[in-house]
Amino acid sequence: MTNESAVSNRGRALDAALQIAGSQGIRALTHGRVDSVAGLPKGSTSNHFRTRAALIHATVDYLVEAERGAFAEGNRPRSVEDLVQALAVFVDHAAGPQRMLTAARFAFFVEGFHDAHVHDALAHGRARIETWAALTLEELGFPRPFAATRRILTYIEGAIFHRLTFDDAPGIYDDLEAIVRSCGD
Template identity: 45%
Template sequence: MASTRDRALDAALALVGEQGIRALTHARVDERAGLPKGSTSNWFRTRDALVAGVAAWLAESERNDFSAGATTPSIDTPEELVDALSLVIAVQSGPLASRTRARYALFLEGAGDEAMLAPLVAQRRVFVEWTTSLLRHVGARSPEESARTLMAAGDGLLLHRLTVDPDAEIRPVVERAVRACLD
C-alpha cells in the first residue's frame, strides 16, 4: 500500500494534470487522495514546498518508467527510431496525457526557480542523452544538434495533441523530423 506521502503526491500530480497548477492546494490534495484534512501539509508545509514535491515526484515517476523501458529491443535503424519515438509521443499524449500536462504546467510554474525545476531538468537531460545516443547509433552527423531539433519537434507535436488536436498524426511528423536529422 502506498504511503500517505505517495498518495498525496499522486493526487497532487493528477490535480495539476487535470485542472492546472491553480488547482494545487493542500485541501484539494487531501480530498483527492482521501486523506484526513491537514495530511498533505504535514509533508509539504507551504505551497512552494508542495509544488517542488510534485516536480520531484513527477521526475521520479518518469525516471522509473524510463528505467523500466531500458529492456526494450535495441534501435538500430532510422525506422526503428521513428517507431520508438512515435510510441513515446502516443503514450505521452494518450494514457499519460495528464502527467504530460502536469510536466508542462510545472515547467511554466517554475520558470526562474532553478531549485524547483532541478528534478525536471535532470530528467529531461536523461532523455536528451538517450535521444542523442540513438541518433548517433543510427548515423546522425550531428547527434547533439539533431537531438535538440528532434525533441523540439516532439514537444511541439505533444503540445499540439494535448491542446488543439488530440488525434493529430504522429508518425508522419516524427518520420520527417528523424529524416531531417539524418540528412
C-alpha cells in the same frame, strides 16, 4: 503510524498532486485538495510538505522520476524505423493515456519560469532524456547526435502540446520520419 504507511501516504499525496496539476493546473494545488483527492485525513499532506512551495517542489521531483522510466536503457530502438515508431507511440501515449501527467508537466514548465527549483528539476530531467536520446542516435550512426536530439525533442514537445490543445496532430508519423531522417544526413 508506521514508516511504511507514511511512505504510502506521501506517495498517495504526490500521485494526487500530479492528478490535480494535470487536470486543474498549479493554482488548484493545495494541501486540502490533495488530501481530498488522495483520500487522506485532513492535514496529512501538510505533515509531509509544510508549505505550498514544498508541495510543488516535491511534486515536480516526483514527476521527473516518474518520467525517467520511459527512457530506460533496455528500450533503445535498433533502427531508424524503430526510432520513428517509438517516437510516434510516445506522442500518442503522452497525449492519450498519459494525458494528465503530460498536462502536469506542461503546467510545471510554466511554473519553472518563476521558481528556480522547478526549473532546475525539469532541466535536470531534460538533460538525462537528451543524453539517453543522443546515445541512442549515436548508436544508430547519426553524425551530430546531440543537435539531432534537440531538434527531434523540440518537434515532439510541440506535437504533444498541439495534440493536447487541439486534439489532433495529423501526419505525425510522416513528420517524425522526415525530421529523424533529416538529422541523420
